[in-house]
Amino acid sequence: MTQWDILLQQVINGVSLGAMYSLLALGFTMVYGIIELINFAHFNVFMVGSFIAMWALVAMGFAGQSHVLHGLPLIGVLAVAFLATMLGTGILGVVIERFALRPLRNVSGTAPMITTIGLSYILYNVILLGAGADSKNYSNPMPNTHWDFLGGVTLRLREVLLWVVSLVLMVALHYFVRHTKMGKAMQAMAQDQEAARMVGIDVDRVVMLTFFLGSALAGAAGLIFGLYYNYTSYLIGYKAGLRAFTAAVLGGIGNIPGAMIGGVVIGLIESLGGQYIAVRWTDVIIFSLLVLVLVLRPTGLLGRAAPSKS
């Protein structure tokens, strides 16, 4: 492999990682945009999503990577798995909002944020107790199809799937927020909650919908994680969640395209930093860059300076 092949391969790796971080970052950024809450439960909603997806695949008769499908059956099985997972985590998000966060909606200060940290630990421990602590061998019906080109650069089917699914979900979300009535209500809420209420927007419904969408995207990311790495464990939420949160802040928290770009930037730093510096410095590089961006552009890459909505 030449220098350029290696670079290209690491860019492929980095964009794949980044796509996953982006999906996860969207949930943080949407919730923050609407109710200015950093939802740390999101970390482990993602983790629960990867388990729901695994159980869905097991229920459909897949164990380990031995049973491989191709063509239409594969698309069918994956579609069912994505639907089941996104519905599952979406409902989980709604339940969290309805029973743990709505009662605290008008409490000022950090109480709601601390509550989300508590919820995150509850999810983490429920899965630990329920599913055990060992790394799970993920059920995966995808074939190990890959294409080699140039001097040994490999592009795998699962990377293509990851990119396509992420792109479709992000475009769909963008369309939803920009062009549907509910999406416009979300935008209105983000701009001014009080005024939105005055013109007759049902605030509770919009918040609930935001949690549903954000959590459903986290579930999709959880399934993609499992398919991509062939493994899951109750631990995966922390690292991925922290990176995704960083991506959201980097892109400008509250800003949807910013979260997507932030995720890809973080993914690329991770892969290129690992190649040219050292893997163990990855976190140092990521967080140094975050500090640098926030010092030079406190609102993040795409964030705009918004008046405080107190």
Added chain:
Amino acid sequence: MHRKYTRRAFNAGVASIAVIAATDGTGALAQEKVVKIGITVPLTGADAEDATRIKDGATLAFDEANAKGGVAGYKIVPVVYDNGTATAGQYDPAQAATNTKKLVADPQVIANVGPEMSGDGKAMSPILSEADMATITPASTNPDITNPAMAHQFRPKGKAVYFRTVTTDAFQGPNMANFYKERLHVKSVYVLDDSGAYGVGLANAFEAQAKKIGIKVLGHDQLDPREADYTTVLTKIKSLNPDAIYYGGVAQAGVKLAKQAYETVPKMIKGGGDGIQGGSFLKGGGFPAVEGWYCTIAGPHLTESPAAAQFMRDYHAKFNDVPSDYSITAYDAAKVILAAVEAVAKSGKPMNRSTIRDAIQSSHVKTLQGEVAFDKNGDILDRTVSVFQYHQNPNAPADDLAKQQKYLGAAPQTA
């Protein structure tokens, strides 16, 4: 009315608990001579599966002794503590230290079996030294803990307290380097570790010997066990194209490494130490990811030896599970402690930690792996390292370790 009733019931409950506690505390213990022996392994987290097999191996020895009416009139009471935590997701040295302090605080505890992990061992050894209490590890292999040059750190009181029924990574790593060169004809290698005490030590010992015998070491990277993605480092390895990878570490990072290495560098020779010789790696990794991986144990291969046949049957009957080689070294460790209890009881010396430690130090005990004896640092005299390779057997259960890997023999010994 309702409230009054419940309160009365509650009071009655408290009273009866108090009565039970009182009789248990004074009556039972005064009549019967008891010694307590700790078992400390990480039963929570990625290491749980192999740790359970170690715990069960030791438990079996204690149960057998009690079934025969105890040892020299003493009933054996195992005290099991979990060295793993949910926060670490695997073994947790801080928890190991806490557990050791709990053991030391109970004067009836006279010795301990464990730990499984060297990171735990490093935390435990100084505390044990202060208390003059011996532990026998059936699995932890980092040489620092028993290294006399580091005695001020790990045994400040001077006497050996950390005994082993396996050899150390000072042999496990280098012997595997010999195996790479002599049997697999490896000329260049890339070394990885999982940043833990055990993994770093093993990988460094391998690397030093590899360089010495002329294997080219193309690089050495450290993996974060809580990280999900190792494709970055694997891509780097792919571009350097070494003949082989050597991984020093346990299953948590090992499982992910195996899966991603299968996709990135499927044809490369891959191997590691006893951290990936076990059910946690096999079950978490699964085939085809673990196919072809080499691994070692820091002792002789025993589960197929005639001497252990009875043990294998008893273990299976009791726990309905297939024991690992480290179940046997744990059983042996327990046997050494029981022999020490018997020796102290017969000698007429007081039964306490110091006398038990001295008895263990000078012991020559016939066990399943042959006669176990220790040098003055606590290391076992036998230095065999056995090599295995994962190879799928589609007719056996996918998680049956004994059937899903082949025993390749002992690795060439380093002088």
